[in-house]
Amino acid sequence: MLSNKAVKATLFVSMVTLAGLMPLQASAACDLVSTKDNSPLNIKVVDTDTPEAKEFLTTCVNPYTKLYAADAEKAKAGKKKFGYYSCTQCHGPNGDGQVAVSITDDRWQYAKHATDKGMFETIAGGSNGGMFAWHQQVANNPELVPTDDILKIVGWLRTQYKGGGDKPWLK
Ligand code: HEC
Numbered sequence: 001m002l003s004n005k006a007v008k009a010t011l012f013v014s015m016v017t018l019a020g021l022m023p024l025q026a027s028a029a030c031d032l033v034s035t036k037d038n039s040p041l042n043i044k045v046v047d048t049d050t051p052e053a054k055e056f057l058t059t060c061v062n063p064y065t066k067l068y069a070a071d072a073e074k075a076k077a078g079k080k081k082f083g084y085y086s087c088t089q090c091h092g093p094n095g096d097g098q099v100a101v102s103i104t105d106d107r108w109q110y111a112k113h114a115t116d117k118g119m120f121e122t123i124a125g126g127s128n129g130g131m132f133a134w135h136q137q138v139a140n141n142p143e144l145v146p147t148d149d150i151l152k153i154v155g156w157l158r159t160q161y162k163g164g165g166d167k168p169w170l171k
Pocket of ligand 1: 082085086087088089090091100101102103104107108109110113119122123127128129130131132134145153
């Protein structure tokens with residue numbers, strides 16, 4: 001049997017360890033906000049998340065953007081998701097606009113769409129101007145879109161950009 005003293009010492013050590021780890025975890029997250037009202041968008045890492053999804057949720061960097069810019073063959077995975085979730089019905093097969101706005105010109109509905117984080121926030125959490133919340137955690141519907149698929153879609157949309165000028169998402 002452990003002595004009372006040993007138990008106390010163990011407890012103390014684990015508390016100190018926990019306290020040391022907590023600030024680290026808190027700072028290593030991408031702070032997503034809703035396009036509707038700027039409130040925090042609560043999207044957590046889940047077991048099924050890919051390494052790319054985990055990277056984005058920690059760093060706010062979409063690893064697919066640079067990958068797809070360099071490899072048109074790989075970018076097709078994003079186009080496939082765009083069709084699979086019927087984004088095409090409003091935005092057209094190539095994202096150039098149909099019933100809803102074009103996503104491939106430089107007229108952004110919200111200035112933050114020039115960043116992958118901002119575009120992710122509108123797709124994941126919706127807007128006040130007619131976009132649904134597509135993320136499965138935000139909409140509370142497992143049939144909807146996981147983090148990784150939104151990232152693939154954004155990565156592909158960037159390859160379709162026809163607006164000219166700077167491409168801040170490649171920096
Ligand atoms: C029912 C129609 C509809 C569907 C389906 C739809 N959208 Fe939208 N989308 C809109 C509307 C309307 C807007 C403009 C929103 C605003 O101004 O607030 C928009 C805006 C956007 C924008 C911002 C475009 C810009 O130029 O700034 C992106 C990105 C986007 N949608 C991606 C998607 C993706 C990805 C999907 C599929 C998962 C999708 N949309 C499905 C209607 C739709």
